[in-house]
Amino acid sequence: MIRKTIFTVMVLLTCFTSFSFGQATPATNSADILLRLKKLKTLGNVLYFAAHPDDENTRLIAYLSKENLYRTGYLSLTRGDGGQNLIGNEQAELLGAIRTQELLAARRIDGGEQFFTRANDFGFCKNPEEAFRIWNKEQVLADAVWVIRNFKPDVIICRFPADSRAGHGHHTASAMIAAEAFEAAANPKMFPGQLKYVGTWQAKRLLWNTFNFGGNNTIKPDQFKLNVGAYNYLLGKGYGEIAAESRSQHKSQGFGVAATRGASYEYFATIKGDQPKESLMDGIVTDMSQSRDGSSIGKQVQSIIDNYNAQDPAASIPALIAVKKALQQLDNRVAWKTQKLKAMDEIIMACAGVWMEAYSNQPMYSPGQTLDGKIDIINRGNASVTLKSIGWDSKDSSLNMLLPTNEYISFNKNYSIPNNAQFTNPYWLNAEHPVGMYVVNRQELIGKPWNDPALTAHYHLEIAGESFDIVRPVSYKYTDPVKGEVYEPLIFAPPVVANIADPVYIFTGKAPQKIPVKLKATAAAVKGTVTLHVPKGYSIQQATQSFNIGLKNGEQDVYFDVISTGVGSNNTGEFTLTINVDHQEFDRSLTIINYDHIPKITLFPLAQGKLVTVNLKHDGNKIGYIPGAGDKVAESLRQVGYQVDILSDADIMSGNLQQYDAIITGVRAYNTQGRMPIWQPKLMDFVKGGGTLLVQYNVNSRLKMNELGPYPFQITRDRVTDEKAPVTLQDATNLAFNYPNKITPSDFDGWIQERGLYFTGNADPKYAKLFTMSDPDENDLDGATIVTNYGKGKYVYTSLSFFRQLPAGVPGAYRLFVNLISKLPGKNIANGQ
The missing domain is CATH 3.40.50.10320 (LmbE-like)
Incomplete structure (x- = not known):
């Protein structure tokens, strides 16, 4: 099972390589060393x-x-x-x-x-x-x-x-x-x-x-x-x-x-x-021995391979150092010189059994703070290794220490983080960007998968008279009682960040909404002001508020009351937050993504969100939601006043489903929920009894069952990818377009990324097809949304990408979605008048 928790310093990047966060000395064994030697002589x-x-x-x-x-x-x-x-x-x-x-x-x-x-x-x-x-x-x-x-x-x-x-x-x-x-x-x-x-x-x-x-x-x-x-x-x-x-x-x-x-x-x-x-x-040429530049070097490496002793890799060190010296003598124009020298240093460290790591005592620091950490090293082999100096970045401490065999040595080292240190954030997300392209203004960053580490530790070693400069990332390390030793990236952060409770706030009436903001300090004794800036069409009471957070990692909640001045029409605008501390302005929030299979990801997005006024009426109040692959539709519906309960297996199998006005399945629920075949009869009984069931899109492979509705239909690979593609209402008098909101093609304005995906096909005639739409120069598709009455209730299958539109605050998507889950007045005829 994948576990997740939700809650961004860049330095000059000089090596065009991937970086693994939290990596100390890479683990090696004798077989791995032999493979590295073979790779060393391969071009x-x-x-x-x-x-x-x-x-x-x-x-x-x-x-x-x-x-x-x-x-x-x-x-x-x-x-x-x-x-x-x-x-x-x-x-x-x-x-x-x-x-x-x-x-x-x-x-x-x-x-x-x-x-x-x-x-x-x-x-x-x-x-x-x-x-x-x-x-x-x-x-x-x-x-x-x-x-x-x-x-x-x-x-x-x-x-x-x-x-x-x-x-x-x-x-x-x-x-x-x-x-x-x-x-x-x-x-x-x-x-x-x-x-x-x-x-x-x-x-x-x-x-x-x-x-x-x-x-x-x-x-x-x-x-x-x-x-x-x-x-x-x-x-x-x-x-x-x-x-x-x-x-x-x-x-x-x-x-x-x-x-x-x-x-x-x-x-x-x-x-x-x-x-x-x-x-x-x-x-x-793929063998260094056959290369004009590396002929003699390749033969030296081959000799090392031929004489390699898996029981004593350190015996190869003198010959490896000779190869390193020969590599250093090559012309810098030799394309593979730098790469092979880098590989050579790591091979020699592996043969020597030298292990190194550096870590901080806390995961996050802000500029101007002092980092408490350790720089560790152990010589686990039998080679003679002298530690000449260690340090953070280029700040070294001379030691000239002969490392004893298999004795762990740890140095407590402090580091003053520069006041101008940049915050850790994926470099391609530092600037706002248009649809289609990220904005990266430094040529050296292009192509890189991730940032280099915020801070590095440098080890200057000497083995058999040869100098080695080894760099290791500084990580945060702690011991988890379940996982054991855990490494996380070291993070440099603003002194205070502002997390907004929701990215989008929906207004459907004149009542003010409270926008909660959680301020979190990454330093001690942080005080200042926070200001909320609202767009046209909204007003705010007390736009600037003071805060005072005494403890590092302390938090303080502030609230802003915002009123929509344009109720009765659709309106969308962005709000922003600015934080003033000691005459410095900050505007970032904090997001942490934590899954077990990848390193923890920390980002500092702009502290901003959307205010959306929707001319919206809704019928019904209580919704049951069956999660699928992961979406934010339930949270979005709560924004417009619905009570949304996440349904468990017990709720579906033995609960009172008729208490709900509608039940919604999350995206790809029929692909991901193994219990759907068991739940389906209960859901169909719910519809028969007068409820509304809305099923969001699924893909047509790996379905847990084939009969998703009361009558047959198929899921195709058809889609409309142009979010501006014209949409035709098949029958504008259909109650689905008239209750409780009057739907017109303008409700498809402002959609993002796509209209929909994996449309239905070969639907039974009992289903009404609500829309036709198409991408440029393609035939119209009519399988975006189908609806039918079943017993006393209504069944809806929609391939429209509501899972993108609702969290993005698209007004028309709310209006249409509410119509689809609302009971029809007077009678339950899905395609009636």
Whole structure:
């Protein structure tokens, strides 16, 4: 079971690599050291290229990284922000942060590295033209070129073709971008500003990793193929097993998969460059021994491998130090020099058995505070290791200490956090952004999966006369009575943050609403004022209030009374909060996302929200809600005055369901709730007895049952992705459009991301189809919402994306949703007059 709790310093990022939060010295064993040695003498980089988290072929990445021992990366154009969440209710940017960390968790298993562009996943789209209308294609291409020029792939592999067989506009767009970037990365006239940091780069070939899934077979017998089903004795696993572990990290998408074992083939079509015949790397030197620059070094490494003693890895240290010195003598223009030197230092530390970590005594500090922490080290091997100095960042303390064997040494060290230290926040979320693209203004940040750590510890060591500078992230470490030792990222925070109880406040009458704000101090003795700024159409009593919080991590609640001055019409506007402390202004809130399978994520979004006035009437008051994959519809309905009870198994099986005016199933409930087949007769009896049942969208695979309604219908893959697509009311006189609110096409104004998804099809004639709509240049679809009477009650199935619209405060979505769950006046005829 996934456990979750809900509650953002950036430094100059100089290494183009992934970072694992909470990581001390990476755990190694003798087999792992041997694999690292083999990888050290192997050359060749492969970059896998697609659009989203989960698009990557984890089996192929694991095979290339751990069997062929190539440096392997995955470039995902987006962070998956526009998808659905099967483990919680986070959406949009918060979901993108979760999926970023899930990708990093996957890469830690399959051995790949992770990269991104600034493209924002705005949801499903049907063709690349739509993708490039919303994305800034030039920026996405520039980012892909930047990643290629840094990573220097010899081979680039696309997951998808550049045509409709890709099945998603983003997929097709990723293949198109890959083909353009393949050429552009080698052209000095393309994005010349990047050349201040990197040189041009020409990959040898661009391939398409063809596939046979989803009823689409793109494999041909004459294509180049690889058997990636090998078994690795050093790992004790085959690549189908490693791939399953890696892919199963995509938990927010419900992508846990079973391991596969035995022979398995991947096929490739050549898009650019010459076609491979014997190996993906045909024509590319992949053995350092055969390289002009590394011939003698490769032979030295091979000798170390041949003489490696798994019982005594430290015996290899003198020869490894000789290799390090030889690497240092290489010309800096050798593409792989820096990477191999970095790998060499970690191999030597592993052979020596030196373990290091640094941690703070508290998880969160604000600028100007003093951090109390420890810097620890132990020499667990038999090599002679001298600790010359330690310190935070560049502030070192000289020691010149010979480390005794297997004796744990811990140094208490304080660190004064600079007053100008930036707050920890995912770098791509620091600035507000338009739909389609994140705003990142520093070239060095482009492509990075996450921030570098807020603070690092530096160890200056000497082994056999050779100097080593080792860097470790500073984490917060504590012991949990259930989980044991837990590491979390160290966070730098504003001295005070303002958390707003709800992101959206809905006004349906003239009565004032209290907006509660919880102020939390990250420092002691924080006092000042907090001001709420409201948009036109709203007034506020006492907009500025004082606060005084004595204790660090202390809290104080303040309340603002807000009145809508435009009751009777629809109106939407943003409100903001500013906090003044010692003549400094802060405007951030705090969000913490905590799941067991990824590191804790801390963000500092702007302290802001929406005020929405809705011309809304509603009939009925008491709602039962059956949770699905995770949404905020229940909270949204409470905003407009409904009592919403979350229904348990006992409530459904033995409770009094007739006490509810309506029962609603959460998104994908019939995909995720294993008890739905048992509950369904009870729900149908509820409708027969006069209740209203509204079922929100489900996907057409992995349904727990096939008969979702009282009469047959199917769930298709049809959808309308254009949130501005015209909507036609099939019968404007239908009571569903007239009670208790008069619905018109204008109620679809202001919708976000999409109209709906997984529409119904082949519905029994007893259902009324309420709408027709379509994406540009496509046929009208009539399966967005169907409704029928059943017994004395009403059944509604809707594929409209209310789960996005209601939390976003779309007025017309509230009006329509309330109509769908309301009982009809005088008679219960779902499609009557």
